[in-house]
Amino acid sequence: MASKPGPLTRWxxxxxxxxxxxxxxxxxIKAVHTNFLGWQEADNFSLVLLLWAATQYLHNQLWISVSRYQNARSKHQIQSKSIHFDQVDRERTWDNYILMYIFIIFLVHAYIPGxxxxxxxxxxxxxxxILAHIGPxxxxxxxxxxxxxxxxxYNLYHSHHHSSFVTEPITSVVHPFAEHLMYAAIFSMGPLATIFTKTASLGLIFGYLFWFDFMNNMGHCNVEFVPNWAFKIFPPLKFLMYTPSFHSLHHSQVHTNFCLFMPLYDYLYGTADKSSETLYETAWKGRKEKVDLVYLTHTTxxxxxxxxxxxxxxxxAKPYSTKWYMWILWPISNAIMIFLWVFGRSFIAEKNRLNDLHLQTWVMPRYTFQYFxxxxRARINKLIEDSILEGEKKEVKVINLGLLNQSEELNGGGELFLERHKNLKVRMVDGSTLAAAVVLNSIPSETGEVFMCGGTSKVGSAILCLLSQRGVSIQLLTESREQLDQMKSIVPSQFQHNIIPVSRYQAGKNCKIWIVGRWVSGEEQMxxxxxxxxxxxxxFPIPRTRKDCFYYSTPAMRVPANLENVHTCENWLPRRVISAWRVGGMVHAIQGWNHHECGQTINTADINNxxxxxxxHGFLPFNMSLTQLQLAS
Incomplete structure (x- = not known):
């Protein structure tokens, strides 16, 4: 909202x-009747208007995607400051302007002659x-x-738009309702001039609206797209077309570069920022950014x-869950999956900064089901290996394997790559040590007995080992004597009596604490x-089927306030909460530890450190109660 919202601020x-x-x-209804039920509408304008609206949604979404992708990977980024959740929330109703223009265009079509x-x-x-646009x-x-x-x-209206210091394409249309009414009156001068001169056409009106949104989106995308050769070939172009860097100065300096799309009037009236050309050259030349840590994840x-x-x-910007209306995208999702399966390689999804630490998230072009x-397996390992070698080439300090990229069945928890490349300078980290620490420290201190399943993983083994040394009685679900002997072998002999093998979930009927390391169905939870x-x-989370029980999330931690550019949620976790495995990689990089932290076992001596x-470094456990947090701090 604006500083002091004025009349007609709200839609x-x-x-x-x-x-x-x-x-x-x-x-x-009118479009359906016209095309299928025999009603008459000579120019079929209702359908044309709906198709235009659909095109605008797609056009804007493409700009959002391209801009965010380029901001994550491109060297031509203009502003390097952060975007936060409050900006995403403020701009989420950006499509209001499309509804307004539908109504305005419909009324003009119905009531204005010609x-x-x-x-x-x-x-x-x-x-x-063109003449009406350049002039009036x-x-x-x-x-x-x-x-x-x-x-x-400014306080009544326009400060709402300037709340976004770092702009995104949709920032261009985030204004109070009253402002949009004024803009509609100004921007309609060209189309109305063609109507009054009887030279209007459908192609012109909707083409003009499309071009208008194209320029608006481009100017707010925070990445310099306009090539410098265009200004060298035709120098006067700088007066006729703005660039993203030109408009970026309007948001950072506020009282300069007021133009719509043509800087001509800024130069005529002395409001062109003196640093406009310098910023453009800097943005177009680009800046090389160092990368200290890469978190290698995948889609689910x-x-x-x-x-x-x-x-x-x-x-x-919300925890991931499948919404019913998202199923209309199922055909597109399948097409994307096939494309990534055939042509994909890891790609940059976002970048963050923690003090002097520069972080990037790379996404593997594979989905969870493909890991099984x-x-x-061989193709996935090859993709992971290529990403590691690319990180080595870019002098990345730490490669953090996330989700199933560190699967023991897939690559031995990353050990496969250390065997293939014994002289890696980049440190391989899976973050499992911290994941185990988060679980251990979230178990209430007064706990005397737990029921545990899925304990054969390295995280489970570490938890089992340290819990048994606390004197906790552990009912371990296992059907394999070999697995049981393997688990007991990591536990000092004087504590092995605390491990009680069981073969059915029924054995946990009296245990108030269930520690689960595998999928537990609703029937098993009963x-x-x-x-x-x-x-x-x-x-991965388990289904929350019991309303009379309590559930912790997967091991996770709240991020410190100085972790910048956090405006998306990591999978199913809430805002500013990330997985413990990812935090483990960050801590490894911050501390400057020079050892690899991956493989099929965890050194339990490192867990407390x-x-x-x-x-x-400011990370706080997500699952802890207030009392536990106070004790931890």
Whole structure:
């Protein structure tokens, strides 16, 4: 919101939420009747208007995706400051302007003479529209924009737009309702001029709107796209077309570079920022950024691709869950999966900064189900190995294997790559030591008995070993004598009596603490007593089927306030909470530890050191109660 919201700040349909789309139902009904039920509408304008709206949604989403992807990987980024969740929340209703324009265009078509039954194209109208835009539209917008920066109007309205210091494409249309009404009046000068001169056409009107959004999105994308050769070939272009860096200065300096798309009036009236050309050259030349840590993860379900940073912004800013309306994207998800399977390699999804530590997240072009396909293991390992070697080439300090990229069945917890490349300078870290520490420190200190399943993993083995040394009685679910002997072998002999083998989930019927390292179905969870606490130590959550029990999330920690550019959620975790495995990689890099931390076993002697280091650097356990947090700090 603006500093002091003025009249008509809120949109008329704001209280409707997502039900605002029902306002389009009369238009949809009319389009259906016209095309399928025999009603007459000479120019089929209802359908044309709906198709335009759909095109605008797709166009804007493509700009969001391209901009976010380029901001993560491109050297041409303009502003390096962070985007936060409050900006994503503020901009999530960016599509309000599309609804407004649908209503305005529909009314103009219905009530202004000469606005209906338009031809597909008219060249004279194209010329009239250009002249009207260069003259009245750009000129009036320039002075209206300057007026909005007067402290009175700025506090009432325009400060809402300037709340976004680092802009995204959709920032361009995030304004109060009153501002949009004014802009609509200014921007309609060109199309109205063609209507009044009887030179209007459908191609011109909707083409102009599309071009308008293209320029608006480009100017707010925070990545310099405009090549410098264009200005060398035609120097006057700098007066006729702005660049993202030119408009970026308007958001950082506020009282300069007021133009719409043509800097001409800024140069004429002395408001062009003196550093405009310098910033453009710097952004276009680009800056090389160091990368200290790479977190190598992968997508989970097919629809989770849209939960990545460059997917749907508001969707990615919430914990991942499959929404019913997302299923309409299922065909696109399948196409993306096939493309990634054939042509994919790891790609950069986002970058963060923690003090002087530069972090990047790379995503493997594979989904969870593919990691369980024996035929895919060699290909996946090759993709992981290529990413490690690319990190080595870029002088990355730590490669942090996330989710199933560190699977013991896949590559021995990363040990395979150390055997193949014995002279790696980059440190390989899976973060399992901290994951075990998080689980151990989230178990209530008064616990005397636990039920444990899935304990054969390295995280489970470490938890088992240290719990038994605390004197906790552990009912270990196992059907294999060999597995039991293997588990007991890591436990000092004087504590082995604390491990009690069981073969059925029914054995945990009296245990209030269930420590689970594998999928536990709803039927299996029913064996736990009322009020039981489920504590998973695997990277994937278990279904929460018992309303009379308590569930901790997968091992995770809250990030410190100085971790920058966090505006998406990591999979199913809440905002500013990330997996313990990922935090383990960060701690390893911050501490500057020079050893690899991967393989099929965990050194239990390191668990307390890693835990204390994480707390020292501001990470806090997500699953702990307030009392436990106070004791930990």
């Amino acid at each position: 008329p349909w704001e209280k409707l939420g997502n039900f605002k789309y029902l306002l389009l139902s009369p238009l949809v 606005a209906s039954n338009l031809p597909l194209w008219n060249t004279k109208g194209f010329i009239v529209n 539209s750009e000129f009036v917008y320039y002075w209206a924009h300057r007026a909005l920066h007067h402290h009175f109007l 379900s097919l629809l989770s691709f849209f939960h990545l940073r460059f997917g749907f912004a508001s969707f990615a 396909m024996p035929s895919e 064996k736990a007593p009322k009020g039981a606490l489920f504590i998973p130590f695997q990277p 890693v835990w204390e280091a994480a707390l020292k």
